[in-house]
Amino acid sequence: MTKLFTTTALLAALALPAFAPALAAQPGEGETLAENQDLKFWILDAFKSLDPQLTSSRTDSDMIRQLFEGLLNEDSTGAMVPGVAETWDVSEDGLTYTFHLRDSNWSNGEPVTANDFVYAWRRAVNPETASEYAWFMELMNLVNASEIVKGEKAPEELGVTAVDDKTLEVKLTKPTPYFLKTLSHSTTYPVPQAVIEAEGDAWTQPGKMVGNGAYVLQSHDLGVEAVAVKNDQYWDAEHTIMDEVKFITVNDQNIGLTRYLAGEIDWMNTLPAGRLPQLQQEYPDEAISAPWSCSYAYIFNLSDKGPEELKDARVRQALAYAIDRDIIVDRVLQGGQRPAFNWVHWATEGYTIPEEDWGQWTQAERVEKAKELLAEAGYGPDNPLNLSIQYNTSEDHKKLAIAVQQFWKAIGVNVTLNNYEWKVHIDRLNNQDFEVARYAWCGDYNEASTYLDYFRSGGYNQGKWTNADYDKLLADSATAENPNDLYRQAEEILIDEMALAPVYHYAMAQMIKPDIRGVPLENVMSAWYAKDMYRVAE
Missing domain, CATH: 3.90.76.10 (Dipeptide-binding Protein; Domain 1)
Structure with missing residues (x-):
């Protein structure tokens, strides 16, 4: 039948x-x-x-x-x-x-x-x-x-x-x-x-x-x-x-907003960081924030072309712990985003995100643990860790990269920032020509697997992290009565090994x-x- x-x-x-x-x-x-x-x-x-x-x-x-x-x-x-x-x-x-x-x-x-x-x-x-x-x-x-x-x-x-x-x-x-x-x-x-x-x-x-x-x-x-x-x-x-749809390219969000306010743009779906509160006061019928199924993170290059230092999970954990997400969300972005301690967006249909222990700590506790982990991995004042962060052209990405540079400096990591246009940024990611890179994933469909499959062996997975148990959980989820249970187990592995440093879950702060x-x-x-x-x- x-x-x-x-x-x-x-x-x-x-x-x-x-x-x-x-x-x-x-x-x-x-x-x-x-x-x-x-x-x-x-x-x-x-x-x-x-x-x-x-x-x-x-x-x-x-x-x-x-x-x-x-x-x-x-x-x-x-x-x-x-x-x-x-x-x-x-x-x-x-x-x-x-x-x-x-x-x-x-x-x-x-x-x-x-x-x-x-x-x-x-x-x-x-x-x-x-x-x-x-x-x-x-x-x-x-x-x-x-x-x-x-x-x-x-x-x-x-x-x-x-x-x-x-x-x-x-x-x-x-x-x-x-x-x-x-x-x-x-x-x-x-x-x-x-x-x-x-x-x-x-x-x-x-x-x-x-x-x-x-x-x-x-x-x-x-x-x-x-x-x-x-x-x-x-x-x-x-x-x-x-009758007509016109896509207008403006590489600077502040200029884009200026053009919106001048009537040259009708819909701007990503406002410059920090502007939403003021715009909601001045244009209450136009300034809107709504959940958007995307998550922002820094991914680590764990391929053969990546730096040896990042192969150590303790280093990746330290880098993730040191990022102050409250500062990024509440002071820099101010657009309704939520701090992220996991990869799958919180609003994904049918999914309850895992509660990571480190997500419940104070930021001071996370920083202290980050320093301990780096010391265990052999890094300190006499042997500083040097890394580069790559991001694509955007004033917001630049602000976040500078913030993360300072967060990592506080735990003894020296960071160089590299900015590329979008196409070059993606090409470098696809070729594993990076150390740490700004990345965001937007769901291709409204289910947790759209995020988790990114890190599957053979998935898009530009950092080339791999874990056999993770792959098996995703394979088994296809016939599971409740796949969300297996998705959650898989995500716990992903975050335990810190294949990425999650930063925030998107909201779409926009003007319409x-x-x-x-x-x-x-x-x-x-x-x-x-x-x-x-x-x-x-």
């Missing part, structure tokens, strides 16, 4: 009887639409790639989500709702998913078919593509994904099949409780094979890109702005109100023009769709 999920059944399960994706952008009672239906959105860094299978950036994904659509989308609370897939069936053993696709088109008028998903998913796992998110397809537990990523099997052997143009069959190696949650991720979006084969790497350029989302890319001036306009071929174009409706503030994933937004007349 299979489990059948239809739109109606899904909505009933969500207890949202009045919600339907096609009506998401309809104005409420008493609201009048503004004549201007354009959205100007701030981004800190230039896009690295607008190719769904090549991106690894949150910024890229925000634009890609407007240009492409996967099998499922997220609603305003983060719940999964139909996208290209109208309905789906799940086999009783949880190993086979069958998706029934709606009638929809590419922006060039060609129909979107199940084969477009097959091509995209095979492309993601194909080693020749060199996708930084190939591991994500392994995480989905697709049949043969791991073997293909390792080059042991051909991409054609991936567990995804087009039964016909409107039916996609997916086979998993084991039941995966979070599988449906992965399907709003950009790596799983369909892409147009004929266009990619004709245009090569240039296929993502304006005028050449063909997508199936609510918007099409009209222009892109790298590092300045990118503009997407309403796609009249989108299956729900009739109910898409916002008061006439904009539909920003999903209750979605901790902060996945947003301009098609679900509109502006009202003031």
Whole structure:
């Protein structure tokens, strides 16, 4: 027997009887639409790639989500709702998913078919593509994904099949409780094979890109702005109100805020550190803070290219203990963030974060213990520990790195700060060309494993920490009645060995023009769709 999920059944399960994706952008009672239906959105860094299978950036994904659509989308609370897939069936053993696709088109008028998903998913796992998110397809537990990523099997052997143009069959190696949650991720979006084969790497350029989302890319001036306009071929174009979405790159958050206040930007979703309290007083209808599923940390390079000093867990523990998170959260950031003594964001659905003993100590106790650990490891005034911290260009990252430099100086560690532009920063992380690096992970789906799988052997894991017991707990969680218990055990190992120094859990301190409706503030994933937004007349 299979489990059948239809739109109606899904909505009933969500207890949202009045919600339907096609009506998401309809104005409420008493609201009048503004004549201007354009959205100007701030981004800190230039896009690295607008190719769904090549991106690894949150910024890229925000634009890609407007240009492409996967099998499922997220609603305003983060719940999964139909996208290209109208309905789906799940086999009783949880190993086979069958998706029934709606009638929809590419922006060039060609129909979107199940084969477009097959091509995209095979492309993601194909080693020749060199996708930084190939591991994500392994995480989905697709049949043969791991073997293909390792080059042991051909991409054609991936567990995804087009039964016909409107039916996609997916086979998993084991039941995966979070599988449906992965399907709003950009790596799983369909892409147009004929266009990619004709245009090569240039296929993502304006005028050449063909997508199936609510918007099409009209222009892109790298590092300045990118503009997407309403796609009249989108299956729900009739109910898409916002006409244009403009992504404006401003590398300095203070300048970004100035431009927001001048009316040049409508939505700035990461305010400069320390500015929220004042802005809430001056602009109470615009300054907002909401939980955001991201965690900030300093990761340690434990690869063969990393410094020998960091191979000692006592050194890593000392560095983590010495960071005064209350100063960072309460004095530097002041945006609703919470101190972090673990990796998984506190607001993750169904998960209770482990209570680490050192998280209950006073900061003075943590500093004293840090000094003891460094002395045990052989470091002190006669043999000082010297390290470098790498961070990407941002005034906030710089402030935090300077603060951590001082915290570590207080325990006898000399720190050099190295600043790189975002693309260079990521390339250096991917190549293990760093000692300690600023990093943040934003959940790819709303479950604890999205954080923990980062450190899995073979995961993204740029610091190359590895632990067999950790890997086994994550493997066993796939068939566990309550995977959160195993997740918590795994996270305890992660923090006991201090594969990273957690710093804080994000909140999104932001400014939003008061006439904009539909920003999903209750979605901790902060996945947003301009098609679900509109502006009202003031």
